[in-house]
Amino acid sequence: MKRVKLEKALTFLEPGPVVLVSTFDGKKNNVMTISWTMPLDFAGHFALCTGPWNYSFGPLRKSKECVLCVPSVSWARKVVQIGMVSGEDTDKFDRFSLTALPAACVKAPLIDGCVACVECRVEKFLPAYGIFILQALAVWENPSCQDKRLLHAVGDGTFHADGEKFNFRRLMRAKLPPGL
Ligand SMILES: Cc1cc2nc3c(=O)[nH]c(=O)nc-3n(C[C@H](O)[C@H](O)[C@H](O)COP(=O)(O)O)c2cc1C
Numbered sequence: 001m002k003r004v005k006l007e008k009a010l011t012f013l014e015p016g017p018v019v020l021v022s023t024f025d026g027k028k029n030n031v032m033t034i035s036w037t038m039p040l041d042f043a044g045h046f047a048l049c050t051g052p053w054n055y056s057f058g059p060l061r062k063s064k065e066c067v068l069c070v071p072s073v074s075w076a077r078k079v080v081q082i083g084m085v086s087g088e089d090t091d092k093f094d095r096f097s098l099t100a101l102p103a104a105c106v107k108a109p110l111i112d113g114c115v116a117c118v119e120c121r122v123e124k125f126l127p128a129y130g131i132f133i134l135q136a137l138a139v140w141e142n143p144s145c146q147d148k149r150l151l152h153a154v155g156d157g158t159f160h161a162d163g164e165k166f167n168f169r170r171l172m173r174a175k176l177p178p179g180l
Helices: 006-013 057-063 073-082
Strands: 002-004 019-024 029-034 037-039 045-049 065-070 116-126 131-141 151-153 159-161
Touching: 006 037, 006 065, 006 116, 006 131, 019 057, 029 073, 045 116, 057 065, 057 116, 073 151, 073 159
Parallel strands: none
Antiparallel strands: 002 131, 019 029, 019 065, 037 045, 045 131, 065 116, 116 131, 151 159
Protein backbone atom coordinates (compact mmCIF):
# COMPACT_ATOMS: atom_id res chain seq x y z
CA MET A 1 0.00 0.00 0.00
CA LYS A 2 1.23 3.49 -0.88
CA ARG A 3 0.26 6.40 1.33
CA VAL A 4 -1.42 9.18 -0.66
CA LYS A 5 -2.73 12.64 0.20
CA LEU A 6 -5.81 12.99 2.41
CA GLU A 7 -7.86 14.67 -0.33
CA LYS A 8 -7.88 11.38 -2.24
CA ALA A 9 -10.07 9.71 0.42
CA LEU A 10 -13.13 11.26 -1.18
CA THR A 11 -12.39 9.80 -4.60
CA PHE A 12 -12.61 6.25 -3.23
CA LEU A 13 -15.82 6.80 -1.23
CA GLU A 14 -17.74 9.25 -3.43
CA PRO A 15 -18.62 6.50 -5.98
CA GLY A 16 -20.56 4.75 -3.19
CA PRO A 17 -18.78 1.39 -3.15
CA VAL A 18 -19.42 -1.43 -0.70
CA VAL A 19 -16.62 -1.17 1.87
CA LEU A 20 -15.01 -3.36 4.48
CA VAL A 21 -14.76 -1.65 7.84
CA SER A 22 -11.94 -2.95 10.02
CA THR A 23 -11.82 -2.42 13.78
CA PHE A 24 -9.62 -3.50 16.69
CA ASP A 25 -11.26 -4.30 20.02
CA GLY A 26 -8.03 -4.30 22.04
CA LYS A 27 -7.44 -8.02 21.48
CA LYS A 28 -8.28 -8.90 17.89
CA ASN A 29 -9.00 -7.39 14.52
CA ASN A 30 -12.45 -7.62 13.01
CA VAL A 31 -14.06 -6.60 9.75
CA MET A 32 -17.62 -6.02 8.60
CA THR A 33 -19.23 -5.20 5.26
CA ILE A 34 -20.94 -1.82 4.95
CA SER A 35 -22.80 -0.29 2.04
CA TRP A 36 -24.35 2.62 3.96
CA THR A 37 -21.60 5.24 3.77
CA MET A 38 -21.48 8.77 2.49
CA PRO A 39 -18.92 11.57 2.06
CA LEU A 40 -19.91 14.75 3.92
CA ASP A 41 -17.43 17.35 2.64
CA PHE A 42 -14.05 17.89 0.96
CA ALA A 43 -12.30 17.85 4.37
CA GLY A 44 -12.32 14.08 4.84
CA HIS A 45 -15.56 13.64 6.80
CA PHE A 46 -17.64 10.54 6.10
CA ALA A 47 -20.76 9.00 7.61
CA LEU A 48 -21.40 5.32 8.09
CA CYS A 49 -24.49 3.69 9.45
CA THR A 50 -24.64 0.59 11.65
CA GLY A 51 -26.03 -0.57 14.97
CA PRO A 52 -25.51 -2.60 18.16
CA TRP A 53 -26.65 -5.88 16.54
CA ASN A 54 -23.23 -5.96 14.87
CA TYR A 55 -20.11 -6.89 16.84
CA SER A 56 -18.17 -4.03 15.19
CA PHE A 57 -20.48 -1.48 16.83
CA GLY A 58 -18.80 -2.00 20.25
CA PRO A 59 -15.20 -1.45 19.04
CA LEU A 60 -16.32 1.49 16.91
CA ARG A 61 -17.90 3.17 19.94
CA LYS A 62 -15.09 2.26 22.34
CA SER A 63 -11.91 2.66 20.30
CA LYS A 64 -13.40 5.47 18.19
CA GLU A 65 -11.33 4.24 15.26
CA CYS A 66 -11.75 2.21 12.09
CA VAL A 67 -10.38 1.76 8.59
CA LEU A 68 -12.62 1.97 5.52
CA CYS A 69 -11.13 -0.59 3.14
CA VAL A 70 -12.40 -0.39 -0.43
CA PRO A 71 -12.35 -3.76 -2.21
CA SER A 72 -12.58 -4.28 -5.95
CA VAL A 73 -15.25 -6.36 -7.69
CA SER A 74 -12.84 -9.29 -7.71
CA TRP A 75 -13.61 -9.60 -3.98
CA ALA A 76 -17.42 -9.56 -4.46
CA ARG A 77 -18.18 -13.02 -3.06
CA LYS A 78 -15.77 -12.59 -0.16
CA VAL A 79 -17.23 -9.15 0.67
CA VAL A 80 -20.71 -10.66 0.95
CA GLN A 81 -19.43 -13.62 2.99
CA ILE A 82 -17.72 -11.23 5.42
CA GLY A 83 -21.05 -9.49 5.90
CA MET A 84 -22.82 -12.75 6.71
CA VAL A 85 -20.84 -13.79 9.81
CA SER A 86 -20.01 -12.00 13.03
CA GLY A 87 -16.73 -11.22 14.72
CA GLU A 88 -18.46 -12.20 17.92
CA ASP A 89 -17.83 -15.88 17.16
CA THR A 90 -15.59 -15.84 14.09
CA ASP A 91 -12.06 -14.65 13.40
CA LYS A 92 -12.83 -13.27 9.95
CA PHE A 93 -9.20 -12.44 9.11
CA ASP A 94 -8.41 -16.13 9.58
CA ARG A 95 -11.59 -17.49 8.00
CA PHE A 96 -11.32 -15.35 4.85
CA SER A 97 -7.51 -15.37 4.63
CA LEU A 98 -7.28 -11.59 4.98
CA THR A 99 -3.87 -10.03 5.56
CA ALA A 100 -3.87 -7.21 8.10
CA LEU A 101 -1.33 -4.44 7.49
CA PRO A 102 -0.40 -1.88 10.15
CA ALA A 103 -2.07 1.50 9.83
CA ALA A 104 -0.23 4.77 10.51
CA CYS A 105 -2.69 6.56 12.81
CA VAL A 106 -5.11 3.94 14.20
CA LYS A 107 -4.91 0.45 15.71
CA ALA A 108 -7.44 -1.06 13.29
CA PRO A 109 -5.64 -2.63 10.31
CA LEU A 110 -5.49 -1.94 6.59
CA ILE A 111 -6.52 -4.95 4.52
CA ASP A 112 -3.97 -6.06 1.96
CA GLY A 113 -5.33 -6.40 -1.58
CA CYS A 114 -7.97 -3.69 -1.30
CA VAL A 115 -7.96 -0.85 -3.83
CA ALA A 116 -7.62 1.73 -1.05
CA CYS A 117 -7.83 2.07 2.73
CA VAL A 118 -8.88 5.16 4.66
CA GLU A 119 -7.90 5.33 8.32
CA CYS A 120 -10.55 7.14 10.33
CA ARG A 121 -11.28 8.52 13.76
CA VAL A 122 -14.89 8.57 15.01
CA GLU A 123 -15.73 12.22 15.64
CA LYS A 124 -19.34 11.81 16.64
CA PHE A 125 -22.08 9.21 16.97
CA LEU A 126 -25.68 10.14 16.21
CA PRO A 127 -27.68 7.44 18.04
CA ALA A 128 -31.11 8.25 16.56
CA TYR A 129 -30.01 6.78 13.22
CA GLY A 130 -26.86 4.83 14.13
CA ILE A 131 -24.72 7.28 12.19
CA PHE A 132 -20.99 7.49 12.87
CA ILE A 133 -19.28 10.67 11.70
CA LEU A 134 -15.72 9.83 10.70
CA GLN A 135 -12.67 11.99 10.05
CA ALA A 136 -10.11 10.55 7.63
CA LEU A 137 -6.59 10.58 9.08
CA ALA A 138 -4.56 8.75 6.44
CA VAL A 139 -5.21 7.31 3.00
CA TRP A 140 -3.53 4.37 1.29
CA GLU A 141 -3.77 3.28 -2.33
CA ASN A 142 -2.75 -0.10 -3.69
CA PRO A 143 -0.54 0.48 -6.73
CA SER A 144 -0.44 -3.23 -7.59
CA CYS A 145 -4.23 -3.72 -7.69
CA GLN A 146 -5.00 -4.95 -11.21
CA ASP A 147 -8.78 -4.56 -11.17
CA LYS A 148 -9.80 -1.22 -9.67
CA ARG A 149 -13.50 -1.51 -10.51
CA LEU A 150 -15.57 -0.97 -7.37
CA LEU A 151 -18.57 -2.94 -6.18
CA HIS A 152 -21.99 -1.32 -5.62
CA ALA A 153 -24.88 -2.88 -3.70
CA VAL A 154 -28.42 -2.49 -5.02
CA GLY A 155 -29.87 -3.50 -1.64
CA ASP A 156 -31.73 -6.63 -2.74
CA GLY A 157 -28.75 -9.01 -2.83
CA THR A 158 -27.66 -7.96 -6.33
CA PHE A 159 -24.66 -5.81 -7.15
CA HIS A 160 -23.19 -3.66 -9.92
CA ALA A 161 -19.55 -3.32 -10.92
CA ASP A 162 -18.12 0.01 -12.07
CA GLY A 163 -18.75 0.43 -15.77
CA GLU A 164 -18.25 3.23 -18.25
CA LYS A 165 -16.27 6.26 -17.07
CA PHE A 166 -17.03 9.88 -18.04
CA ASN A 167 -14.66 12.80 -17.57
CA PHE A 168 -16.40 16.11 -16.79
CA ARG A 169 -13.47 17.59 -14.91
CA ARG A 170 -13.34 20.73 -17.08
CA LEU A 171 -17.06 21.33 -16.73
CA MET A 172 -16.86 20.88 -12.94
CA ARG A 173 -13.66 22.84 -12.41
CA ALA A 174 -15.30 25.58 -10.30
CA LYS A 175 -16.69 22.99 -7.88
CA LEU A 176 -13.54 20.87 -7.47
CA PRO A 177 -11.15 21.58 -4.59
CA PRO A 178 -7.54 22.38 -5.51
CA GLY A 179 -5.31 19.34 -5.65
CA LEU A 180 -7.98 16.83 -6.59
C1 LIG B 1 -23.42 -6.31 0.95
C2 LIG B 1 -23.63 -6.06 2.43
C3 LIG B 1 -23.79 -4.76 2.87
C4 LIG B 1 -23.98 -4.49 4.24
N1 LIG B 1 -24.13 -3.20 4.64
C5 LIG B 1 -24.34 -2.94 5.96
C6 LIG B 1 -24.50 -1.59 6.41
O1 LIG B 1 -24.40 -0.65 5.65
N2 LIG B 1 -24.70 -1.40 7.74
C7 LIG B 1 -24.79 -2.45 8.64
O2 LIG B 1 -24.99 -2.21 9.84
N3 LIG B 1 -24.63 -3.73 8.23
C8 LIG B 1 -24.40 -3.99 6.92
N4 LIG B 1 -24.24 -5.28 6.51
C9 LIG B 1 -24.31 -6.36 7.50
C10 LIG B 1 -23.04 -6.57 8.30
O3 LIG B 1 -21.89 -6.58 7.48
C11 LIG B 1 -23.16 -7.92 9.05
O4 LIG B 1 -24.22 -7.83 10.01
C12 LIG B 1 -21.86 -8.41 9.67
O5 LIG B 1 -22.05 -9.75 10.03
C13 LIG B 1 -21.45 -7.62 10.90
O6 LIG B 1 -20.22 -8.17 11.35
P1 LIG B 1 -19.73 -8.03 12.85
O7 LIG B 1 -20.81 -8.66 13.73
O8 LIG B 1 -18.46 -8.80 12.89
O9 LIG B 1 -19.57 -6.58 13.14
C14 LIG B 1 -24.02 -5.57 5.16
C15 LIG B 1 -23.83 -6.88 4.71
C16 LIG B 1 -23.64 -7.12 3.36
C17 LIG B 1 -23.44 -8.53 2.89
